[in-house]
Amino acid sequence: MNSSSAKSPRPSQTAFNKIDGGGQRTGLLLVLLITLLGSLPGLWQFWHNPWAIPDDARQHVFWMLRFDQPGLFPNDWIADYFQAVAPPGYTSLYQLANALGLKPLQFNKLLPLGLALISAGYCFSLFWRILPVTWVATLGSFLFVQQALWFSDDVSSGTPRAFFYPIFLPFLDCLAAKRLMPAVLLAGLLALFYPQGALLALGVLALSGLWAGRGPRAMRSWLAFAGALALVGAALLLAKADTAIYEPIVSGAQARTMPEFLPGGRSSFFAKSWSRYWLGGGRSGLMFDLRPPLLALGFLLPLLWLQRSRWPRLQSRLKQMTSARLVLVQVLGASLGLFLLSHALLFRLHLPVRYVLYTTPLLLSIAAAITIYVLIERLGQWQGAGVIGLLLLSLWLCPYRQHPVKTGTIPEIYQFLRQTPVDTLTASLTLEADNLPSFAQRSVLTSGEYSIPYQLGYYQRLRQRTVDLITAQYATDASVIQNFLNRYEVDYWLVEDNAFKPSYLKHNSWLRQYQAVAEAAENNLTAQASGQGRLILPRLVKTCTVQRQKEFTLLAANCLNAALEKSQPSS
Numbered sequence: 001m002n003s004s005s006a007k008s009p010r011p012s013q014t015a016f017n018k019i020d021g022g023g024q025r026t027g028l029l030l031v032l033l034i035t036l037l038g039s040l041p042g043l044w045q046f047w048h049n050p051w052a053i054p055d056d057a058r059q060h061v062f063w064m065l066r067f068d069q070p071g072l073f074p075n076d077w078i079a080d081y082f083q084a085v086a087p088p089g090y091t092s093l094y095q096l097a098n099a100l101g102l103k104p105l106q107f108n109k110l111l112p113l114g115l116a117l118i119s120a121g122y123c124f125s126l127f128w129r130i131l132p133v134t135w136v137a138t139l140g141s142f143l144f145v146q147q148a149l150w151f152s153d154d155v156s157s158g159t160p161r162a163f164f165y166p167i168f169l170p171f172l173d174c175l176a177a178k179r180l181m182p183a184v185l186l187a188g189l190l191a192l193f194y195p196q197g198a199l200l201a202l203g204v205l206a207l208s209g210l211w212a213g214r215g216p217r218a219m220r221s222w223l224a225f226a227g228a229l230a231l232v233g234a235a236l237l238l239a240k241a242d243t244a245i246y247e248p249i250v251s252g253a254q255a256r257t258m259p260e261f262l263p264g265g266r267s268s269f270f271a272k273s274w275s276r277y278w279l280g281g282g283r284s285g286l287m288f289d290l291r292p293p294l295l296a297l298g299f300l301l302p303l304l305w306l307q308r309s310r311w312p313r314l315q316s317r318l319k320q321m322t323s324a325r326l327v328l329v330q331v332l333g334a335s336l337g338l339f340l341l342s343h344a345l346l347f348r349l350h351l352p353v354r355y356v357l358y359t360t361p362l363l364l365s366i367a368a369a370i371t372i373y374v375l376i377e378r379l380g381q382w383q384g385a386g387v388i389g390l391l392l393l394s395l396w397l398c399p400y401r402q403h404p405v406k407t408g409t410i411p412e413i414y415q416f417l418r419q420t421p422v423d424t425l426t427a428s429l430t431l432e433a434d435n436l437p438s439f440a441q442r443s444v445l446t447s448g449e450y451s452i453p454y455q456l457g458y459y460q461r462l463r464q465r466t467v468d469l470i471t472a473q474y475a476t477d478a479s480v481i482q483n484f485l486n487r488y489e490v491d492y493w494l495v496e497d498n499a500f501k502p503s504y505l506k507h508n509s510w511l512r513q514y515q516a517v518a519e520a521a522e523n524n525l526t527a528q529a530s531g532q533g534r535l536i537l538p539r540l541v542k543t544c545t546v547q548r549q550k551e552f553t554l555l556a557a558n559c560l561n562a563a564l565e566k567s568q569p570s571s
Helices: 003-007 011-019 024-047 062-067 077-085 088-099 104-130 134-150 160-176 180-193 195-212 216-246 274-278 293-306 312-318 325-344 359-379 381-396 411-418 456-473 478-488 515-529 537-544 557-567
Strands: 052-054 405-407 425-428 492-496 545-549 552-556
Touching (some): 062 088, 062 104, 088 104, 088 160, 088 180, 104 160, 104 359, 134 293, 134 359, 160 195, 160 325, 180 195, 180 216, 195 216, 293 359, 411 545, 411 552, 492 537, 537 545, 537 552, 552 557
Antiparallel strands (some): 052 405, 492 552
């Protein structure tokens, strides 16, 4: 046999060497570049419009305006609640940024880029440790970036959940590298930013200890778990001290009787069918939207692994996976375990989906990349090149998706309210009430965005406010409005033009939750439309308007009170 022919590599090996020839550093730089370019449109849509804000930032960031103006939102039940439930690390980071000159809403727009780059970099590092093939780690990271960073608004929101990947991925990377002390510290850090993520980290460490069996390695694993448990426990106790006044947490039995948790509710949880409840999207199920569709290939990896003995070449490729792959198995076990435990303890561990929503894209990304790797090896050089071409086409056809952004539409009214005293309180049933604390920097009595029903001590008061506001806005008795204005010391009332049409309440899912009072208001609207009833508030709109923009009208409460006093018959 000719010696030169004996030494020549097989075609498939040549193909892989060419694909993998760029090296680890090149792959990492490519992933970071892709992440940067994909994040720029999101930055642009926030920065070019001063009245744009990530959806959930309206809950988690608005109260931080107090850092710059300590007197803002005085005695505000909503602001006090969201300040109390904010994780201490998250709060401290924004407070530090404010001290350095970056206002909270500005910092919120800049933060996602840094978090995305950290997430992508550590994702690549983790994938490389599991299978040290550059193009596999790069492809897996690209899939992760698309699913977890571009097709989700978690990191882009700049809220506590945005810190899961930037801390959890370094935690997994340290575990994969067997650097236990940094992993312990990162688990504690995660508790300061996103407590549900810290529980996942504890679950992974516990499974790591169980997997280690006995001996010095097991002892180190359990010591790491104990250290992480102490740090996480201390952080959770610190956070709980500020939220005790808002308890109790709603139980599963209570939630089943509340419209807020039923289909169509503000926090819809209980689905109509068993399959949708356990497998569908939303807050209770396991599944999520597979974008890009290539992620679905990750489900084939367990089947390939079971069949690896049938194909020696395939088995040799799978053997390239290092012992770091055990970390992924532990993540899967911890996620499923906490998902089921969260269902059993509803809602003590908050939402079950939080324990699978963020780990599933991570696991499927590397699983899909490895599946593609072994399939190309099975197909050979030319077929493999065709598959790679199809992959690139698939990724190109699944482009960046702009993140959900809430845009304020009445800047003149925001500016007007900013000139009023800091203790100004506005009542409104409009969707714009969600934006007033962030853009007008003034308190609202209630709104759908802030009607979070998980802690009843907080929510019951807000629910009563909403019921009273609906009753007053559609009252046919002047004394009902007067009592409402005086009870809550309302300064302004924001209404929209179609608020007094019979269809208004029918198409408002937030207001329909308050069934009895909403039906009574709808009856009053119907009676007025037919000329058989007469609502009080619409008659005072022209008289008490202080600001109007588009279809929104801002009414002065002192004018309403004065007009209602005049309309009362003298005794």
